[in-house]
Amino acid sequence: MPYLTQLAEVARRTGFPVVEVPGWKAQGHGPQSAVRGVVAHHTAGRDDMHVVRDGRPGLDGPLSQFWLRRDGTIFVVAAGRCWHNAPSTSANHTNSNALGIEAENNGKEPWPAVQLDSYKRLCAELCREFGLSASRVKGHKEVNTQKPDPHSVNMDDFRADVATLLRGEPAKPATSWTEDLVKDLPLLRPGADNYDVKTARGALNARGYLPEAVYAAVGLQEWLERTKYDDEFAGLIRGFQRLRKLDDDALIGRDTWTALLRVS
Secondary structure (H helix, E strand, C coil): CCCCCCHHHHHHCCCCCEEECCCHHHCCCCCCCCCCEEEEEECCCCCCHHHHHHEECCEECCCCCEEECCCCCEEECCCCCCCCCCCCCCCCCCCCCEEEEEECCCCCCCCCHHHHHHHHHHHHHHHHHHCCCHHHEEEHHHHCCCCCCCCCCCHHHHHHHHHHHHCCCCCCCCCCHHHHHHCCCCCECCCCECHHHHHHHHHHHHCCCCCHHHHCCCCHHHHHHCCECCHHHHHHHHHHHHHCCCCCCCCECHHHHHHHHCCC
16 A cells, blocks of 8 residues: 555545645655554643654654644545554554544543544545445544553543444534634634644634735745734635635634534
8 A cells, every 4th residue: 555645635634724744755664565454642742742743852754644634624644654653452443554643632631622533534435435444443542552542531431423424324413623622712813823723723724715926935834834814814814704705804703713613
């Protein structure tokens, strides 16, 4: 099996925003020889996609094919083999034949409902793509005796929800993931400087409304990491609002958040 360059397309089937980390299609410790399982992890940190991508002392990156942000955004990190589960107690969940999903969580904090929904939907779409049953989705703690992740997640319940999604039944909760997320997002004004601005930048890119010329000088990843709501970004938001027939006031409130995050 070659490098899995279809992973971003698979992730988009979830309906959640997807960010393709620059160069991901060539990243990995060689080709992914098979896909017989999916391993669910937590990162034990925050804002740590770069660790999944680049690795840490004593373990070179990439560490997983995906990084899942707390707002449900899916980052595609690598298309090849990743160092995410060794030694494995399951023959179907080794680095060579399983995909890894690292979800942003410090190992103690509650899981946002939107992140769990994204997590389950991503697992379901990976199972669908590679012909796996929900039983092949395992927590790291289930296939490695030294690991506790993903913390506090009942994997039997998690798999039951994945199985429901595979059957094509409505996912719980009944409210949409955009409704769950948007109600907790703040009003952003030009001049703001916080993590939510990064979320808005990532969503604008995921929706396809970010011209390459905007980030050509600095690179996409650096542009996405910026937390400042500057004049340039305000202009992009106004243009997006006009295209979506919203008030072009550069205020990112409920309507603009919904437009940024909704797939349709």
